Amino acid sequence: MVKRSNWSIPYLVFMMVFVVLPLLLIVLYAFQDGAGHFTFSNITHFFSDSDSLSTFAVSIEVAIENTLICILLGYPAAWILANRKYNRSAVTVVLFLMPMWINALMRTLATAELFNMLGVALGKGTLLFGMVYDFLPFMIYPIYTTLMKMDKSYAEAAEDLGAAPWTVFWKITVPLSLPGVMSGVLMVFMPTVSTFAISEFLTNNKIKLFGTIIQENINSSMWNYGAALAFIMLVIIGITTLFQGSERGEVEGGLI
Amino acid sequence: MTKDYIIDIQHLSKSFGGVKVLDDIDFYVRRGEFITLLGPSGCGKTTLLRQIAGFIAPDEGRILLEGKDISGIPPHKRPLNTVFQRYALFPHLDVFDNVAFGLKLHKIPAKEIEMRVQKMLKMVSMTDYEDRSVDSLSGGQQQRVAIARALVNYPKVLLLDEPLAALDLKMRKDMQLELKEIHRKMGITFIYVTHDQEEALTLSDTIVVMNEGRIQQIGTPTDIYNEPVNSFVADFIGESTILNGTMICDRKVEFMGHEFECVDEGFGEGVPVDVVVRPEDVCISSSLEGAQFSGVVESCIFKGVHYEMFVDTDKGYELMVQDYDSFEPGSRVGLSIKPDDIQVMRKERTCNTLEATVEDRDHISMLGCSWECTVPEEFKQGDEVLAEVAFDKVDLLDNQEDGKLGGEVHFLLYKGDHYHLTILTDEGDHLWVDTDDIWDKGDLVGIDILPSDIKIKRKNG
Amino acid sequence: MKKLFAKCYIWLLLAMLYAPLLFIAVFSFTESRVLGSWTGFSPRLYQNLFTGNVSGGAALISAVENTLVIALIAAAFSTVLGTVAAIGIFNLKGRAKRTMQFLNNIPMINPDIITGVSLFLLFVFLRFSQGYVTVVLAHITFCTPYVVLSVMPKLSQMNPNIYEAALDLGATPAQALWKVLVPELRPGMISGFMMAFTMSLDDFAVTFFTRGTIGLDTLSTYIYADARKGGLTPELRPLMTLIFLLVLVLLIIVNLRGSRTKNAIE
Numbered sequence: 001m002v003k004r005s006n007w008s009i010p011y012l013v014f015m016m017v018f019v020v021l022p023l024l025l026i027v028l029y030a031f032q033d034g035a036g037h038f039t040f041s042n043i044t045h046f047f048s049d050s051d052s053l054s055t056f057a058v059s060i061e062v063a064i065e066n067t068l069i070c071i072l073l074g075y076p077a078a079w080i081l082a083n084r085k086y087n088r089s090a091v092t093v094v095l096f097l098m099p100m101w102i103n104a105l106m107r108t109l110a111t112a113e114l115f116n117m118l119g120v121a122l123g124k125g126t127l128l129f130g131m132v133y134d135f136l137p138f139m140i141y142p143i144y145t146t147l148m149k150m151d152k153s154y155a156e157a158a159e160d161l162g163a164a165p166w167t168v169f170w171k172i173t174v175p176l177s178l179p180g181v182m183s184g185v186l187m188v189f190m191p192t193v194s195t196f197a198i199s200e201f202l203t204n205n206k207i208k209l210f211g212t213i214i215q216e217n218i219n220s221s222m223w224n225y226g227a228a229l230a231f232i233m234l235v236i237i238g239i240t241t242l243f244q245g246s247e248r249g250e251v252e253g254g255l256i
Numbered sequence: 257m258t259k260d261y262i263i264d265i266q267h268l269s270k271s272f273g274g275v276k277v278l279d280d281i282d283f284y285v286r287r288g289e290f291i292t293l294l295g296p297s298g299c300g301k302t303t304l305l306r307q308i309a310g311f312i313a314p315d316e317g318r319i320l321l322e323g324k325d326i327s328g329i330p331p332h333k334r335p336l337n338t339v340f341q342r343y344a345l346f347p348h349l350d351v352f353d354n355v356a357f358g359l360k361l362h363k364i365p366a367k368e369i370e371m372r373v374q375k376m377l378k379m380v381s382m383t384d385y386e387d388r389s390v391d392s393l394s395g396g397q398q399q400r401v402a403i404a405r406a407l408v409n410y411p412k413v414l415l416l417d418e419p420l421a422a423l424d425l426k427m428r429k430d431m432q433l434e435l436k437e438i439h440r441k442m443g444i445t446f447i448y449v450t451h452d453q454e455e456a457l458t459l460s461d462t463i464v465v466m467n468e469g470r471i472q473q474i475g476t477p478t479d480i481y482n483e484p485v486n487s488f489v490a491d492f493i494g495e496s497t498i499l500n501g502t503m504i505c506d507r508k509v510e511f512m513g514h515e516f517e518c519v520d521e522g523f524g525e526g527v528p529v530d531v532v533v534r535p536e537d538v539c540i541s542s543s544l545e546g547a548q549f550s551g552v553v554e555s556c557i558f559k560g561v562h563y564e565m566f567v568d569t570d571k572g573y574e575l576m577v578q579d580y581d582s583f584e585p586g587s588r589v590g591l592s593i594k595p596d597d598i599q600v601m602r603k604e605r606t607c608n609t610l611e612a613t614v615e616d617r618d619h620i621s622m623l624g625c626s627w628e629c630t631v632p633e634e635f636k637q638g639d640e641v642l643a644e645v646a647f648d649k650v651d652l653l654d655n656q657e658d659g660k661l662g663g664e665v666h667f668l669l670y671k672g673d674h675y676h677l678t679i680l681t682d683e684g685d686h687l688w689v690d691t692d693d694i695w696d697k698g699d700l701v702g703i704d705i706l707p708s709d710i711k712i713k714r715k716n717g
Numbered sequence: 718m719k720k721l722f723a724k725c726y727i728w729l730l731l732a733m734l735y736a737p738l739l740f741i742a743v744f745s746f747t748e749s750r751v752l753g754s755w756t757g758f759s760p761r762l763y764q765n766l767f768t769g770n771v772s773g774g775a776a777l778i779s780a781v782e783n784t785l786v787i788a789l790i791a792a793a794f795s796t797v798l799g800t801v802a803a804i805g806i807f808n809l810k811g812r813a814k815r816t817m818q819f820l821n822n823i824p825m826i827n828p829d830i831i832t833g834v835s836l837f838l839l840f841v842f843l844r845f846s847q848g849y850v851t852v853v854l855a856h857i858t859f860c861t862p863y864v865v866l867s868v869m870p871k872l873s874q875m876n877p878n879i880y881e882a883a884l885d886l887g888a889t890p891a892q893a894l895w896k897v898l899v900p901e902l903r904p905g906m907i908s909g910f911m912m913a914f915t916m917s918l919d920d921f922a923v924t925f926f927t928r929g930t931i932g933l934d935t936l937s938t939y940i941y942a943d944a945r946k947g948g949l950t951p952e953l954r955p956l957m958t959l960i961f962l963l964v965l966v967l968l969i970i971v972n973l974r975g976s977r978t979k980n981a982i983e
Contacts, residue, residue, distance in 0.1 A: 005813070223841070
């Protein structure tokens with residue numbers, strides 16, 4: 001009759017200190033000046049500084065493009081992998097997932113070096129390629145799991161009611177796999193905005209992403225402005241997760 | 257006198273989140289007895305069993321084992337063992353280690369463990385399975401291992417929580433016989449939980465029928481079948497037709513528009529009662545001569561041993577009849593019922609009696625909302641009163657939103673010419689409704705009552 | 718025909734995903750200092766890596782050591798904390814359960830940089846000097862949610878009566894935990910541990926913000942610094958190749974194990 005629900009208390013305390021408090025500190029520092037007084041100036045500075053704003057715009061643009069390309073390339077791949085007619089081997093799936101478990105920095109460096117050898121000029125094109133290369137598995141995986149979990153009888157019922165395979169795909173498979181696509185978007189979009197080292201290597205530091213300016217500010221001891229930028233990012237994450245609902249946690253749960 | 261009671265349960269109550277799951281449960285178990293807690297799902301029977309096992313602490317009341325209060329003793333120190341609903345075998349241990357689990361914890365010498373486990377596996381016909389992983393066993397085999405695992409510890413009482421529910425019908429029948437045999441051989445007291453009335457009737461020395469956290473009736477299978485104390489028990493155990501009737505005087509009851517001789521006395525005169533007629537107790541014949549009443553066969557289905565027929569009686573009631581002979585649908589038949597086959601039961605209630613508070617001259621509040629009605633002069637605002645609503649004056653609507661308040665069909669009883677429903681309102685109150693419409697258990701309904709159908713009465717005491 | 722098309726598509730994508738890795742792997746077998754110029758086959762770089770005779774010298778070796786030690790400690794702590802937490806959360810109900818699950822999701826939803834910056838601010842705020850300890854704490858923070866999520870399904874698959882059955886047979890709560898609950902959760906704990914271990918190995922951003930200024934390097938931060946100086950240390954090529962292989966083998970083992978247990982159940 002021991003209350004085993006109490007076992008969550010140590011973790012609750014841990015999360016309060018290492019998850020909740022740090023996030024509150026971002027908010028606190030974002031609204032303070034160097035002397036610790038309350039101020040809006042960090043935020044207003046961001047909205048009046050054309051460099052920050054254009055970096056922000058570029059980041060969002062790259063993230064949107066990257067996400068779209070990942071969906072376009074990843075959905076068919078996930079569908080083929082999940083389809084018993086085309087793929088029966090678990091190893092193919094593992095091959096697609098493996099890059100997720102390898103340091104993104106290493107993979108990015110490898111890509112950049114490959115471009116160097118091939119003599120491709122580093123810039124927007126190589127950045128996008130590298131991003132797609134880095135994040136594609138994160139799009140394929142959640143879509144793949146949703147498709148695998150999907151009850152096959154829905155598709156069979158639709159066929160039974162007279163739907164052609166193409167119609168089944170558009171009217172049944174796609175709508176039912178949307179939660180997977182949404183998790184994929186979440187796993188691709190924000191991380192793209194926030195990467196810093198990757199864009200540095202892939203563009204020879206020609207294109208800066210939002211993550212890079214956060215890093216630069218923190219590293220040059222401009223904590224308050226850095227925190228303000230992180231706060232803006234948190235707000236965006238908050239908004240995207242609100243749209244998302246709660247179904248993502250379980251998808252990520254089975255990453256291996 | 258209490259000496260041969262191995263378990264004595266005294267005034268046990270338990271609530272979960274404000275809902276009373278067990279309400280003043282009080283009964284005893286004799287040593288060596290096979291006792292069954294029987295009731296529909298959610299009646300509290302499993303909660304009761306888990307309190308005996310020690311997994312749930314009672315809010316009130318005591319559980320005595322051989323005269324000693326065990327309420328405060330944790331489950332691992334109680335000399336009782338449980339066979340769980342889905343066996344709960346340890347998947348990481350093989351059959352032998354599962355059965356030996358309890359013995360090892362009690363530091364029994366290895367030799368004795370070996371011997372006792374073998375003996376017990378033999379008893380449940382599972383010899384040669386010692387090294388098998390439990391995942392590789394069929395449901396029936398897992399069941400046997402679960403029984404062996406519990407019995408090998410020689411518990412004072414074996415608790416069984418719907419142990420056969422997961423098995424298919426044929427296997428269930430075989431296991432019933434085996435359980436009965438094991439009970440006989442071991443001489444251990446069995447407390448058995450099930451929702452299957454047939455299983456309870458087959459296995460038990462004593463049956464405790466439960467509903468909504470309360471004991472409805474305790475008795476031998478024959479008692480419970482032949483003399484149900486209320487319409488719930490009558491409906492739950494076996495097939496029956498339950499009808500509204502009126503006790504005319506001792507040994508004379510009126511129902512289905514006819515007067516019948518019966519054996520019941522002491523109800524008073526002109527008292528409304530419930531009458532139970534078992535389908536196999538109705539005599540049916542093709543000649544109308546000598547029959548007490550007549551009817552037209554509406555349907556006839558072969559059920560293996562007997563035929564089951566629904567007969568429309570001459571006064572417009574529908575009666576279920578079972579007989580070894582079949583009668584063509586459409587044919588006119590004569591029917592009669594012997595006096596001692598008519599079971600008369602006191603009605604638990606004759607109308608809805610609800611606690612209410614007067615709001616103003618034409619409003620009262622009850623069931624968690626405000627209702628329009630005429631409040632007699634004698635009551636003033638704030639008075640606590642009783643509101644009476646006849647069973648057939650409660651309107652049920654298809655959409656919850658259309659009613660004054662929402663509810664759910666909780667229980668239904670066919671009474672020959674109408675349905676008697678128990679409605680659980682959203683606020684958690686019960687309402688009883690007579691209706692000709694067909695509803696199913698679990699249907700969501702809207703509830704409405706006309707102002708003129710609410711009768712206000714003074715609260716007694 | 719359709720099948721052929723599907724197969725081609727899959728293999729083309731895989732080729733794209735693996736081209737850079739293969740490129741590194743191929744050039745790990747040549748001595749050239751510059752990536753991309755082939756100066757003949759030689760296992761020299763591998764020999765250098767294992768004898769410690771590397772141009773970066775002790776720095777690279779200690780970065781590898783740090784990475785492994787941090788990952789081991791963080792994964793071990795996360796596994797214990799996460800398993801206990803999962804049991805607790807599983808037994809919670811309603812709002813409390815949803816709140817805990819929400820909190821558990823935060824570190825996974827947050828991009829690394831947010832986790833990194835927020836923890837950096839925490840250690841600054843608490844005047845906690847940054848170094849080994851802060852990196853380990855930070856790694857535990859983002860690893861534990863994955864352990865919780867991999868133990869949780871084992872809890873819900875488990876017959877809820879198993880723990881009670883052990884008590885019923887005379888086990889004390891502690892015995893029931895060790896003899897029944899832990900063996901049942903072990904697969905989830907192992908995959909949680911592995912996930913935590915790889916997450917920690919992979920991490921760059923969080924380490925970058927929480928390692929302080931004492932010159933603590935993990936493999937990621939070493940590579941980052943190395944690449945910024947221009948030109949990778951050649952011995953990183955065999956090292957990366959070995960890591961790719963290790964991860965691949967680990968993943969295949971875990972997945973085959975997973976599908977084998979699944980088959981056993983069926």
